[in-house]
Amino acid sequence: MMVDLIRNAVNRLKKVSIGVWFVCALVVLVGGWLIAVTTKSPSAEELQRRADHEYYQRYNKFLQGEKTPEYDSKTYDIMKLDGRYFLVPRAYSSAFGFTFFWPKELESFYRSTVSRDEAFNTKRNLAAVLVFMSSKRSSDYQKLTTLDHHECMNPANIPLRFKWNEIIIGFVLEDRGLLKEWPKICQEAIRILGLVKEVKNHE
DSSP, X not given: OHHHHHHHHXXXXXXXXXXXXXXXXXXXXXXHHHHHHHTSOOOHHHHHHHHHHHHHHHHSXXXXXXXXXXXXXXXXXXXXXXXXXXXXXXXXXXXXXXXXXXXXXXXXXXXXXXXXXHHHHHHHHHHEEEEEEEXXXXXXXXXXXXXXXXXXXXXXOOOSEEEETTEEEEEEESSGGGGGGHHHHHHHHHHHHTTOEEEOOOO
């Protein structure tokens, strides 16, 4: 009887020991995996993403307390691209660059009219030509052609993205039918870009 009791106790201890060893091994494995994951070197893509984000935050956004060039805020809005400052005529400026309406005769009408009518706003959106001004920090920047009057007269292949003054200019036309008017629309964009001024701090 005593022998059986001792044997059962030993078996229980063995079972407990196996369970404890299993838990310990599991903890070690999971802990090792977590350490490996948290200390794993970031991939090249992740490093590039971080670098792009840091660049954007520093060179394309206004920093707290940043000294900017003096300008007439009633006439212009200011943009920061690649650490450079551009003044965009307030009559055309937007958060991303500038906007104008086409046909040109609609410009003053759509600028001056405020409406909550959905049909009217749909027409307004279709008449808008959005021009994005963005950082040249893009993998395809070198492949882009320079926006000039020659490109305006080239209807065969309209990429809608160009180089201009070492930044990227991108067009968005909600109404693709406006592409038929590309030469005139392009020239109007170049006219407005001619009003854009680059300014520098004078410290």
